[in-house]
Amino acid sequence: MISAIHLVPLSLASGEGLPPLSVLDRLSAAVARSFAVSCRVETQPMNIDYAFDGYRMQAWSTPILAQLQQRKPPANTVVLGVTALDLYVPVLTFVFGEAQLAGPAAIVSTHRLRDEYYGLPPREEAVSQRLFKELLHEVGHTQGLRHCTDWRCVMSSAHSVERIDIRQAAYCQPCADAFSRG
Numbered sequence: 001m002i003s004a005i006h007l008v009p010l011s012l013a014s015g016e017g018l019p020p021l022s023v024l025d026r027l028s029a030a031v032a033r034s035f036a037v038s039c040r041v042e043t044q045p046m047n048i049d050y051a052f053d054g055y056r057m058q059a060w061s062t063p064i065l066a067q068l069q070q071r072k073p074p075a076n077t078v079v080l081g082v083t084a085l086d087l088y089v090p091v092l093t094f095v096f097g098e099a100q101l102a103g104p105a106a107i108v109s110t111h112r113l114r115d116e117y118y119g120l121p122p123r124e125e126a127v128s129q130r131l132f133k134e135l136l137h138e139v140g141h142t143q144g145l146r147h148c149t150d151w152r153c154v155m156s157s158a159h160s161v162e163r164i165d166i167r168q169a170a171y172c173q174p175c176a177d178a179f180s181r182g
């Protein structure tokens with residue numbers, strides 16, 4: 001059971017990758033509306049220079065999870081890093097996010113959630129909805145949930161924004177049951 005979610009902005013020392021405060025505030029409000037948990041936005045961004053690959057122009061998400069975990073979040077607290085940098089794991093060209101399975105740390109990126117990335121006009125509302133779905137997905141992993149075969153479920157795997165858009169911002173019933181047991 002989760003009692004709190006801490007949102008940690010992640011950026012390079014140059015400030016690059018820092019998500020706008022408005023994005024974090026909207027995400028925090030969406031969490032407060034849908035979970036009965038406290039959601040705090042950390043004021044101090046966490047530096048992730050060490051995880052950034054200047055050749056790929058992406059940050060490797062897995063070491064960032066370890067660094068978030070080192071903050072030793074209190075029991076039943078999920079610490080979720082949010083960045084505007086593009087993320088990857090070595091076997092994949094990119095990831096929207098990553099989480100520790102049944103662990104306290106997760107990370108999400110807004111980079112490929114923005115319509116501008118695909119050459120389209122920006123839509124703030126779409127970014128907020130997608131980011132919240134990605135938060136639900138990664139937080140689900142921290143509660144021990146694996147990928148779901150129901151494509152409407154937020155725990156189904158998605159490798160494109162189109163797939164994120166057709167998912168509901170909710171867990172299917174079996175996932176919701178497993179979540180509350182987690």
Ligand SMILES: [Zn+2]
Binds near residue numbers: 137141147157
């Ligand atoms: Zn997943």
Ligand SMILES: [Zn+2]
Binds near residue numbers: 155
């Ligand atoms: Zn499901």
